[in-house]
Amino acid sequence: MSTLFNDTKIAFRSKSNKQLLQAYWLFRLMGFPELTKIGTYFIKTALKAPLGLKKVIKSTLYQQFCGGETLPECEKTMAELARFGVFSIPDYVAEGQETQQAFDQAMFQVLETIQMASRNSSIGFAVFKVTALGSAQVLSRKQAGLLLSDAEEQEWELIQKRVHHIISSAVEAGVRVMIDAEESWIQDVIDELAYSAMFLYNIDKAWVFNTCQMYRSDMPARLKKLKAMAVEKHFIPGVKLVRGAYLEKENKRAAQLNYQSPIWSTKKETDQAYDEALDYCFAQGIALCIGTHNEDSVETAIRLMKKNNVTSNNENYCFAQLFGMSDHITFNLAEQGYRAAKYLPFGPMKLSLPYLFRRANENKSVSGQSSRELELLKKELRRRKNS
Ligand SMILES: Cc1cc2nc3c(=O)[nH]c(=O)nc-3n(C[C@H](O)[C@H](O)[C@H](O)COP(=O)(O)OP(=O)(O)OC[C@H]3O[C@@H](n4cnc5c(N)ncnc54)[C@H](O)[C@@H]3O)c2cc1C
Numbered sequence: 001m002s003t004l005f006n007d008t009k010i011a012f013r014s015k016s017n018k019q020l021l022q023a024y025w026l027f028r029l030m031g032f033p034e035l036t037k038i039g040t041y042f043i044k045t046a047l048k049a050p051l052g053l054k055k056v057i058k059s060t061l062y063q064q065f066c067g068g069e070t071l072p073e074c075e076k077t078m079a080e081l082a083r084f085g086v087f088s089i090p091d092y093v094a095e096g097q098e099t100q101q102a103f104d105q106a107m108f109q110v111l112e113t114i115q116m117a118s119r120n121s122s123i124g125f126a127v128f129k130v131t132a133l134g135s136a137q138v139l140s141r142k143q144a145g146l147l148l149s150d151a152e153e154q155e156w157e158l159i160q161k162r163v164h165h166i167i168s169s170a171v172e173a174g175v176r177v178m179i180d181a182e183e184s185w186i187q188d189v190i191d192e193l194a195y196s197a198m199f200l201y202n203i204d205k206a207w208v209f210n211t212c213q214m215y216r217s218d219m220p221a222r223l224k225k226l227k228a229m230a231v232e233k234h235f236i237p238g239v240k241l242v243r244g245a246y247l248e249k250e251n252k253r254a255a256q257l258n259y260q261s262p263i264w265s266t267k268k269e270t271d272q273a274y275d276e277a278l279d280y281c282f283a284q285g286i287a288l289c290i291g292t293h294n295e296d297s298v299e300t301a302i303r304l305m306k307k308n309n310v311t312s313n314n315e316n317y318c319f320a321q322l323f324g325m326s327d328h329i330t331f332n333l334a335e336q337g338y339r340a341a342k343y344l345p346f347g348p349m350k351l352s353l354p355y356l357f358r359r360a361n362e363n364k365s366v367s368g369q370s371s372r373e374l375e376l377l378k379k380e381l382r383r384r385k386n387s
């Protein structure tokens with residue numbers, strides 16, 4: 001492991017011994033693929049599950065990866081992160097919702113985040129998913145160029161209104177806002193919404209950040225297109241760089257519908273594209289949120305900051321990891337003066353299940369993320385025992 005991140009005392013200083021032990025057992029359990037499969041089945045059916053099971057999920061997965069059911073419930077965690085120089089990006093996670101009421105509710109939650117962020121400097125950004133604000137089906141039909149019914153046209157109008165209401169409120173309140181990336185069959189529509197918002201608002205600085213998933217083989221070209229558009233239309237581009245969370249879903253759909261998957265065929269190609277995108281963004285002055293748990297990419301970013309004379313506290317560049325993961329990166333970065341953040345998911349437990357399901361699956365590979373987390377947790381538990 002890089003010497004930059006190997007100080008586990010700093011990495012886990014916000015965690016009590018009990019919290020460390022709980023995290024240790026959770027990552028151990030997630031390291032058993034069969035158990036994760038069974039757990040995932042239960043998570044998916046937890047709506048109908050008995051109260052006991054819901055309690056178990058709440059005190060394990062939910063507690064590890066979410067800040068609370070409501071924004072005020074997250075305040076304690078946000079204050080704890082701020083104490084160590086880490087800022088929060090509260091993220092309302094309610095996925096798979098389909099009613100107008102739920103879409104409005106999601107918008108109000110993001111607006112509440114913006115209000116809180118305008119008063120609380122430990123909140124770095126507001127963030128939202130477009131599919132939390134409107135039907136994914138309408139977005140998909142729109143991208144496919146299909147004729148929308150009157151009802152669908154109305155829904156599309158509502159989606160645009162909600163997106164613009166959030167972004168204009170954020171800019172008015174002096175709060176930056178990020179738009180999450182989703183599946184490729186709706187992402188063009190999301191990108192268009194983001195580009196038009198950047199054109200409107202990113203004049204004096206990058207208020208709006210769109211997300212680029214570097215596991216997509218067309219993403220280097222799309223990034224260049226964004227830069228060209230920014231030059232032509234005189235706006236400052238802002239980008240959150242991630243690798244991408246929907247790999248299996250993307251590949252499965254491409255195979256089912258018999259088209260070429262938009263995803264690179266190897267992890268190595270994704271890694272290379274990610275690091276080249278970092279290089280490109282720094283060289284081209286694109287404001288960046290570096291969203292990754294990959295230590296090599298974080299080190300590359302730090303090297304590029306130095307090469308491009310970007311100071312560690314430059315407000316146009318920050319690092320972000322998900323709450324409950326890679327504390328060794330976030331807390332050590334903050335300790336060294338970099339702008340480091342945690343994406344802090346919040347929302348009712350039953351609506352957070354798809355998010356938890358993605359985290360459990362991401363951590364199920366024994367050779368992957370969970371083993372990294374486990375090794376660090378073990379090291380810190382041992383250190384505390386001996387000191
Ligand atoms: C702050 C933050 C915000 C995020 N926001 C979003 C978002 O808006 N949208 C989104 O989709 N995801 C988002 N993610 C999740 C992200 O896309 C990744 O799934 C996750 O961070 C794991 O990638 P990594 O860079 O941390 O590290 P690594 O563990 O090094 O990489 C794992 C990733 O590599 C890619 N990969 C794995 N195997 C292959 C393969 N065989 N071929 C090609 N590529 C492969 C996949 O993208 C996989 O997730 C976010 C993550 C963070 C930390």
